Amino acid sequence: MIPYGRQHITEDDIEEVVKILKSEYLTQGPVVQKFEDAISNYTSAKHSVAFNSATSALHVACIALDLGPGDWLWTSPNTFVASANCGLYCGANIDFVDIDPNTYNLCATKLEEKLKISAISGKLPKVVIPVHYAGHPCDMRTIYHLSQIYGFHIIEDASHAIGAEFFNSKIGNCLYSDITVFSFHPVKIITTGEGGAASTNDTNLAEKMRRLRTHGITTDKNLMDIMAEEEIWNYRQIELGYNYRMTDIHAALGCSQIKRIDEYINKRTEIAQVYDSALKDTNIVVQKILPSHKSSFHLYPIRIKKESMLAQRSLYEIFHQNGILVNVHYPPVHRQPYYKKLGFKAGDFPEAESFHREVLTLPIYPMLTAQQQQKVIDVLNEHT
Numbered sequence: 001m002i003p004y005g006r007q008h009i010t011e012d013d014i015e016e017v018v019k020i021l022k023s024e025y026l027t028q029g030p031v032v033q034k035f036e037d038a039i040s041n042y043t044s045a046k047h048s049v050a051f052n053s054a055t056s057a058l059h060v061a062c063i064a065l066d067l068g069p070g071d072w073l074w075t076s077p078n079t080f081v082a083s084a085n086c087g088l089y090c091g092a093n094i095d096f097v098d099i100d101p102n103t104y105n106l107c108a109t110k111l112e113e114k115l116k117i118s119a120i121s122g123k124l125p126k127v128v129i130p131v132h133y134a135g136h137p138c139d140m141r142t143i144y145h146l147s148q149i150y151g152f153h154i155i156e157d158a159s160h161a162i163g164a165e166f167f168n169s170k171i172g173n174c175l176y177s178d179i180t181v182f183s184f185h186p187v188k189i190i191t192t193g194e195g196g197a198a199s200t201n202d203t204n205l206a207e208k209m210r211r212l213r214t215h216g217i218t219t220d221k222n223l224m225d226i227m228a229e230e231e232i233w234n235y236r237q238i239e240l241g242y243n244y245r246m247t248d249i250h251a252a253l254g255c256s257q258i259k260r261i262d263e264y265i266n267k268r269t270e271i272a273q274v275y276d277s278a279l280k281d282t283n284i285v286v287q288k289i290l291p292s293h294k295s296s297f298h299l300y301p302i303r304i305k306k307e308s309m310l311a312q313r314s315l316y317e318i319f320h321q322n323g324i325l326v327n328v329h330y331p332p333v334h335r336q337p338y339y340k341k342l343g344f345k346a347g348d349f350p351e352a353e354s355f356h357r358e359v360l361t362l363p364i365y366p367m368l369t370a371q372q373q374q375k376v377i378d379v380l381n382e383h384t
């Protein structure tokens with residue numbers, strides 16, 4: 001079987017995890033901070049806060065930016081449901097901005113048009129979540145510029161995009177956003193099993209996210225009430241938080257994995273280049289990588305155009321019959337049954353919908369061999 005993505009675990013990774021299992025702290029020990037420092041170091045963000053998933057990080061990021069009932073959160077329909085669900089957790093309203101037909105990212109021009117209209121109806125978003133689809137950075141300069149005019153916060157969903165670059169600066173440095181969220185699920189660029197992180201340059205946001213990760217509890221004397229003065233052993237819950245902590249076991253795997261991140265990105269880039277040249281003179285359309293944008297190539301999406309011999313669905317089946325587990329990223333979030341109940345309908349975001357009807361995501365991961373990749377290309381050549 002050739003999956004569309006999978007983790008790469010070395011003996012060193014295993015050794016680092018075992019070390020923690022034999023140590024004093026399985027959780028709330030020193031390794032989580034170590035992993036956070038490694039992420040900050042890599043992205044150049046001032047602060048990184050580790051979570052037990054990107055979903056938790058997105059939720060806490062929304063709370064930290066005061067998203068609540070009556071507010072609006074906008075994101076891309078071409079994403080995993082978690083990018084939108086985080087707003088629903090906070091009681092906010094969700095809306096989407098359709099995608100760019102070439103990068104498949106939230107389209108900054110359509111965002112501007114929608115903002116203009118919403119400014120009149122008074123339904124401007126409080127938070128916008130651009131998603132760096134497949135690892136290709138969104139148009140962050142334009143989105144940031146619009147945030148200055150229309151007064152919204154930005155959370156980058158960089159679940160696909162640790163290691164990606166936008167005009168020579170790493171995604172996650174939060175140059176154009178309040179917070180950037182990463183996922184360390186096994187299909188993503190580096191893994192901790194389950195896990196995520198939020199990066200920010202804002203010290204207050206970082207402290208708030210740390211607190212919300214642990215029940216809203218603080219031991220900071222300045223934030224405590226008077227009674228705590230004599231109770232030096234005590235803590236105070238000052239807001240409603242969660243248990244969204246990453247364990248030291250997971251963080252140890254992350255510390256070990258992040259050392260190889262550039263190696264992983266390079267390997268993914270090489271694989272993408274092989275696909276690029278194999279598909280160059282075919283009627284298959286690939287994601288456009290813009291100049292000065294470096295993708296982390298979490299996914300390799302192709303579009304099966306109508307002129308192709310086989311439709312998306314038949315090709316999907318042929319791949320699977322050949323043990324090649326291509327996937328469809330993503331069914332548009334607004335077409336999920338839960339979101340239909342919220343009032344979204346077919347035709348609301350036509351570009352994302354037509355993309356969904358054509359896309360297949362091909363296998364791409366560091367340990368994909370040249371032979372395996374050739375098999376994928378052969379099946380494509382034979383049937384398109």
Ligand SMILES: *Cc1c(COP(=O)(O)O)cnc(C)c1O
Nearest residue numbers: 053054055080082159183185195
């Ligand atoms: C994987 C993913 C998430 C959720 O990540 P978890 O770590 O599994 O919670 C969120 N957004 C996008 C775009 C993703 O691909």
